[in-house]
Amino acid sequence: MADRHPLFIPLVLFGGLVFGFGLGFSHMARPEVVLNFLTFDDLGLLFVMFGGSIVAGLAFFLAPRLRSGAPLTGRPYGRRLKSFDRNVLIGGSVFGVGWGLSGICPGAAYASLGVGNVTILWAIAGMFLGAYAQGALRSIRADSSTAAPADD
């Protein structure tokens, strides 16, 4: 972390600002708009998803053809590929119930705080609690399966 390029953090901050502005401008930071989309009252959110993935996809497609690695990190340009297993279906389903119940997802929840929606802190607290619960459970399972001697 110490040998990071001096522009790394400023670039991440700038990217975050554009990301958050986009979520605010599109109204995706409003749970009501997401719920209206899921109940087919306003399908505009399709344009957020497709617009976003097409623009990002263009960058993912073109960058590896123009340069071998990223200027600030030297990381090779690659695609975001995750292995498929049943966790994708289980986790996706649990996520779907939560998203459909509340109208919030992580990025939109952070942006919602930015537009002044302090009520969204309920959702952010919930997300941290959920992320902690699954992480703690996985840690206990992993620790007991490796049967490492307890030294703490």
Place this chain on the structure above:
Amino acid sequence: MIAELLGAGTAEAFFPNGIARYAVGGVLVGLATAIIYLGTGIHAGASTFLESTLSYVSDRSRFQQARFVTSRDWRVVFTLGIIGGAAIYAVTFQSGLLQSGLYTPGTTGELREVGGVTVWLTDVQPWRLFLGGVLVGIGTRIGKGCTSGHGICGVGSVSRTSLVGVVTFLIVAIVTANLVAAMGVSP
């Protein structure tokens, strides 16, 4: 164009707020992802922040993985950026300081004036936000991504795993939201 294909009135029925603000917002979200990717080679999703930030306070082995510990500082910056960017939208377009033909103000929730800035508050009940948040927090971490990780970065990468993930949570969310609405829970 879509209206011409489907008959007059269809666009108004499915897109009562037009599509401009959605398309502009989506392009900006994609642009933000592209900016970070072009500079760093990183696919920045929003939900890893939850676990990487928990690594600051929890010694659990799951959170202490190198991928969380080494990225936790810039993920905090990314999230603060998202909050800040949305705040810039709030003081400009939400407050009416800037106007554009591409921006349609909404009718959802409640607008309040606080020190010259128009803030927006949701009407969705806290128990829905909290319970939904818990499930989103569990689901996104087990399912390897959220609407930005799978939806923007994964779909943009034409990842089959992400496409399956997006179709899964989209269908389940549509069923859930319609069930909740049918049970009369509003807002």
